[in-house]
Structure formats: C-alpha cells, structure tokens
Amino acid sequence: MLINCVVYQNGTKLADIPVSEISEYLSHPDAFVWVALRDATPEELEEMQREFDLHELAVEDSRHGHQRPKIEEYGASLFSVLQLVEPVPDHPGELNIGEVDVFTGSNYVLSVRNRSQKGFLGVRARCEGEPELLRHGSGFVLYALMDAVVDRYFPIIDQLETELETIERDIFSKGSARSNIERLYELKGRVMVLKHAVAPLLEAASKLYGGRVPHMCAGVQEYFRDVVDHLTRINAQIDNMRDTIGTAIQVNLAMVTIGESEVTKRLAAWASIFAVCTAFAGIWGMNFESMPELKWRYGYLMALGLIVVACSLLYWRFKRARWL
Incomplete structure (x- = not known):
C-alpha cells in the first residue's frame, strides 16, 4: 500500500503527487521523488519498476523478501536491504524480523517496508526539518533511513544485555540450573537474530564512504561513516554478549557438576x-x-x-x- 509519494526540490517539499505523475517530475532539475510503500503487492512493484526504471533483479529480490542485508549497485542506482528487528508487544522476549528495501537513484528514493508495524514518518519529518541537508538529495534520504534502522537496534541490545545480567545473577541460585540453560539458549538465539541483521549491513555500508562511492552518496560520506561507527559498536556489543553467554553456560554447567x-x-x-x-x-x-x-x-x-x-x-x- 502507498504511504507517501512526495517530490522535493532544493531541499524543500514541493508537493504530494500521484504515482502516475512520478515520471514527469523525475526530469525536473534539482528535484527528486521519495515514495514509501508498505507490504507492496506485485502489481505495485511492477508499477514502480516502470516509473523509476528499476532493475529486474532488484525488484525480484524485493518481491520475494527475506533477503540478507546488503547494498548492491545496478548501473546508476543502489538497491539496499535492511532488516528491521522489533520486539513483539504481546509476546515479551520475542523478536519480529521485518525488512525495508530501498531503491536509490540520483533523483528518486523508493522504500518498501515489509512485515513491520513501525513506520518511518519520523525520518521524513527529520529530513524535511533539515533542508540544507536534504539538498544533497536521495543520498541523504538513504542515510536517514539507514540511521533510523540502526538506531532501533540499540534498545534491542540494551534489553538483551539487561536480560543476560539477570540470568547471570540467577546462575548461583539453587535449583535453577535447567531454567538458566533454557533462558541462556533462548537469549543466544535472539542475539544471533540481531547479529544476522548487523554484521552483513556493516560490511555493505562500509562501501558507502571512502574511496569510490556511488555518485548519489558522494556528498554525504561522513554521514555514512557515522552509521558504520554505530554498526561497529553494536557488532562489538553482540560479540561480547555471545562470549558472555558462552561463559555463563559453562559456569552454569560447572554449578550443576558441583551440585x-x-x-x-x-x-x-x-x-x-x-x-x-x-x-x-x-x-x-x-x-x-x-x-x-x-x-x-x-x-x-x-x-x-x-x-x-x-x-x-x-x-x-x-x-x-x-x-x-
């Protein structure tokens, strides 16, 4: 379903436009079109493919979904896959894995969000509130979307670290060995879910600053470097948690042996x-x-x-x- 279809020029919002007029505004100088879709149907993706002249392989990946985080170049455009990791409100401790596919060209940005309830209206408001940065065009929008996705990882990892600390305190409680092992392995599974979202994205995002970068990212390389710094920090925290969980499992087994x-x-x-x-x-x-x-x-x-x-x-x- 269509969320927004907006054209921007020189860093300011020009107008909300229907999808049928996208191709007309793509030829305007210093303008770009930003379209947001949610759980897009194959028909909607085909329509966007015609309007933006998207590569068939990128559209196919977006249609099938469940892709590994990546950033790929198709001629003069970028196709980015970001995983959305969100807690399930009605089931504490469970994580929902969504996905946002971002097609980025010199004069357009198309984001397709799947299996996620939390949108990116705040990202659009942030970009519109910083017209001097929005003048960089679609590259800055791609950064803003990536930054929003990465920022959502921080509360998740804080929650996982808090849960790990609680389990560590319970390891020395009598009669809790079996439950501790179950909780540790469940926590390890959720940590791996976050790892699978962060590690590939860290590798892919590193290509967007320094050396040869896609032309739409040339003016915002320092912003992508900031995203990479955040991803590096999160990845290090995840690795530390994995090591701590492994140690906690060994300590718990040692406590069982001692008992x-x-x-x-x-x-x-x-x-x-x-x-x-x-x-x-x-x-x-x-x-x-x-x-x-x-x-x-x-x-x-x-x-x-x-x-x-x-x-x-x-x-x-x-x-x-x-x-x-």
Missing part, C-alpha cells in the same frame, strides 16, 4: 555410616557357638552402644569436612 558432587559426597558419607552398622551387625550375626559376647548379659547393649558411638564419630567427622 552433583555435593550430592555424591552426602550419599558416600551416609553409605559409610551405614556400612559401620552393617559391619558390626555382620560380625555379631555370625553363627558361631563359641562367641563370648553371645553369653554376656550386657552384650546386646554394648553392641548397640558401640554402633552408636562409631556412627556418631563418623557423622561428626563428615560434618566437620562439610560432606553432610
């Missing part, structure tokens, strides 16, 4: 105590007629007392060694 060792020691201590009882009972339970203790009046009491004393000494020793 099992404690149980083993307790069982061994009680087995030793009962072994003493069994040994004494076995000695006096032998069927020999000439055992002197069998005819003694206080032999039974002595045997019970000896067993109690021996078991008490063992209990005290194991208690002192913290086996019980």
Whole structure:
C-alpha cells in the first residue's frame, strides 16, 4: 500500500503527487521523488519498476523478501536491504524480523517496508526539518533511513544485555540450573537474530564512504561513516554478549557438576555410616557357638552402644569436612 509519494526540490517539499505523475517530475532539475510503500503487492512493484526504471533483479529480490542485508549497485542506482528487528508487544522476549528495501537513484528514493508495524514518518519529518541537508538529495534520504534502522537496534541490545545480567545473577541460585540453560539458549538465539541483521549491513555500508562511492552518496560520506561507527559498536556489543553467554553456560554447567558432587559426597558419607552398622551387625550375626559376647548379659547393649558411638564419630567427622 502507498504511504507517501512526495517530490522535493532544493531541499524543500514541493508537493504530494500521484504515482502516475512520478515520471514527469523525475526530469525536473534539482528535484527528486521519495515514495514509501508498505507490504507492496506485485502489481505495485511492477508499477514502480516502470516509473523509476528499476532493475529486474532488484525488484525480484524485493518481491520475494527475506533477503540478507546488503547494498548492491545496478548501473546508476543502489538497491539496499535492511532488516528491521522489533520486539513483539504481546509476546515479551520475542523478536519480529521485518525488512525495508530501498531503491536509490540520483533523483528518486523508493522504500518498501515489509512485515513491520513501525513506520518511518519520523525520518521524513527529520529530513524535511533539515533542508540544507536534504539538498544533497536521495543520498541523504538513504542515510536517514539507514540511521533510523540502526538506531532501533540499540534498545534491542540494551534489553538483551539487561536480560543476560539477570540470568547471570540467577546462575548461583539453587535449583535453577535447567531454567538458566533454557533462558541462556533462548537469549543466544535472539542475539544471533540481531547479529544476522548487523554484521552483513556493516560490511555493505562500509562501501558507502571512502574511496569510490556511488555518485548519489558522494556528498554525504561522513554521514555514512557515522552509521558504520554505530554498526561497529553494536557488532562489538553482540560479540561480547555471545562470549558472555558462552561463559555463563559453562559456569552454569560447572554449578550443576558441583551440585552433583555435593550430592555424591552426602550419599558416600551416609553409605559409610551405614556400612559401620552393617559391619558390626555382620560380625555379631555370625553363627558361631563359641562367641563370648553371645553369653554376656550386657552384650546386646554394648553392641548397640558401640554402633552408636562409631556412627556418631563418623557423622561428626563428615560434618566437620562439610560432606553432610
């Protein structure tokens, strides 16, 4: 569905125009057309392909969706794929993966947003509020869209880091080993979702500043460098989180091993105590007629007392060694 179709000239908004008039304004000097679509149908994409003369391969990628983040050149135009990572309001802890495809030429910008509820009206308002920058044309709009997408990653990674800190505190709580492992692996999955959105985009965006860059980005290279700096920072945070999660999993498994060792020691201590009882009972339970203790009046009491004393000494020793 069509969200906006606006023509700009010399950094200021000229008019909202219908799609059928796009080709007329593309020939105006110092003007460019900015079109925004949401969940575009194949028919809408075909219409935009005719109006902007888009490359067939780029349109095909946008039609199929679920693309890896990338920035590709097709002649004098750019095709950019950015992944939108958003929390699901009704399901805390889950992440929705959307996508925005941006077609950028010298005199047009076409953004196609898919599987995402959060739009880019704020980006348009920001650009219109900075006409001196909007004069750079479609290159600045591409930067503004990329910057908005990257800025949305920061709250996600802050949320993931907070959750990781909570799990780390719970690792040393008794009886939480299984739940901690499940939470850590679930968190690891969400971290990887963000990694798959950030790492390819970092590699692709690095081509938009320094050295040879597409002509529409020539005047805004420092802005793309700022985006790359943000992506580098996020990527480093993700790598640190992955390392921390791996360490937390190892610590949690170590705590499980320690817990099992404690149980083993307790069982061994009680087995030793009962072994003493069994040994004494076995000695006096032998069927020999000439055992002197069998005819003694206080032999039974002595045997019970000896067993109690021996078991008490063992209990005290194991208690002192913290086996019980």
